[in-house]
Amino acid sequence: MFLVKRASFYLLTFWAAITLNFFLPHLMPGSAVGAVMARAHGEMGPGALHALELAFGVNVHQTLLQQYGIYLSHLAHGNLGISFTYFPEPVSQVIASTLPWTLFLIGLATIISFVVGNLLGIYAAWRRGRPLASVLPIAFTVMAAMPYFWVALIFLYVFGFLTGWFPITHSIGTEVTGIFHRFGSIMYHATLPALTIVITSMGGWMVGMRNNLVSVLSEDYVILAEMKGLPEREIVANYAARNALLPAITGFAMSLGFVVGGALLTEIVFSYPGIGYALYQAVTNQDYPLMQAIFLIIVTAVLIANFLVDLLYSRLDPRVSND
């Protein structure tokens, strides 16, 4: 019952999102064809204009409703149109070539940041009073307060440019063959961008976890767990941390959803061929089909991530699913 309720809510939200995604570009002034023509600096004839209009599906004398129907049917077939920027490549292909890189880099960095941040937060709360536990929250609050692009540029400059320890661009080396060699190269290229994301976002998780846990530690059930003579490990894991983690789960869902939006700054600074970089290109080139598709993917990902976390949450906290 809980599942059906949640699922239908998400389906409704999804429909609203794709509908908005269709109407928004139609409300904007200017036309995509005009943008392409302008970029060609008048070197296109009227025939080319007409061909473009047909290709992009504008000025084809259909009502908005008809266009909406066509949009939905194209969407169902995975036809997202043709990218202006990467013309004549179809949008779906642009996404297929950029999304995996983003999912890998930002996804991995987000998960590492969440896990490590929460573990450090547990340590900082459980062992509070010890020197390291007192220093950690301060250090990471400072780290989280620094502007991301600045940290990224410093890392790029020091560890990429000055010392040459890490590559400063791309996601994989040229001319790498063999599965292990490729894997090694991919990890090597991802290290620096992932590291910058982890160290700047980890502090938030850590401080949040620490504060939640400190208040949970004074709950009666944690004290009772200690009175019961449970091993310390079980008290921390099953009684304290498990309850303190609940509020963080929602935040984790949101950030997982936004993973597919890419970390725009990361991908620009490190010239990483992810979807964030593609979005940046799309925006600067008025590439509506690509923008629309990326927005659609972000919305879908946020919804899916939230749905999964809803399911997970109902398992972690029995109070939400049955009352």
Added chain:
Amino acid sequence: MDQDTKTPPAFAVEHLTVRYPSERGWVQAIRDVSLQVERGKLVGLAGESGSGKSTLVLAATRVIRPPQVAVDGQSFINGRSILNLRDAELRKMRWSTFSFVTQSAMNALNPVMRLRDQMRDTIRAHDRSYQPSVADARAREVMDMVELPSSKLLSYPHQLSGGQRQRAVIALALLLRPDLIVMDEPTTALDVVVQREIIDLIRRLQNDQGFAVVLITHDLSLLLEVAHHVIVLYGGRVMEAGPAEQLVENPLHPYSQALMHSFPPLHGAVSAQVGIPGAPPDMVSPPPGCPFAPRCDRVMGICRTTMPLLQTVGQVDVACHLMNDQNREVKTL
């Protein structure tokens, strides 16, 4: 185990002093308190909020410990010195020798674990040959004792009513057959009818199983109904201690008398209730004399300067200058 001529009491505290740091200095929560709980007895610890009754038991069982608090004195459970025990040994002793029913049983259960799992982990922590099926059998047994259907073992705490939760917490306390159960305000969060049921349940279980109980409450009249022995605390000191009947019939200390009059009896005629004017003393700098002197309606000069010592009057121990022979005259006037 070599049994001495006399088995040690279930719980004994000797000259216990507990202080904890605050912004204004050391708060003297417990000052030189000694008490004994014989095996199988139900001993009540009474006093208003801030009298130190919970602190006394929690510090004596090392639930609160340095650096949170500074503890001096000795504490024994079944003759073993709790304050000198190694951590690992104390952990083994917890729950199997002494267990707790905590202040708000409403929050004493982990909201994200089934009742069964909260019983299983307790047994697992103390039993090397732990087997889930054996543990579950014991869990059903204790559920039976507190008159809860064993199907409730699969429930989460939020699915139980207040009374059921209280029973579940008591079942949990019985799980490892302890010799001593500390009950800290076990009925305060409940309505009067359920309160009655829980008290009857505690009394019956205590009779059947023979464990000793330290019952902490501010409700003296309730205590006098169920307890064998009552200890009245005020300002971190023992004011009066003795058999429950004695305290009902004839409370000697002015504080016990005042406390008796501020609660309606569970049985009997309705009578006017009188509060105790004033507030408990500031324990950062407690008065040099009797802590109750500022609120006492029979205060004398000596009360403000000298702390009265506990002295035995019949079967009761009282710390009050009124008990001294030369002051008895004043009392009768």
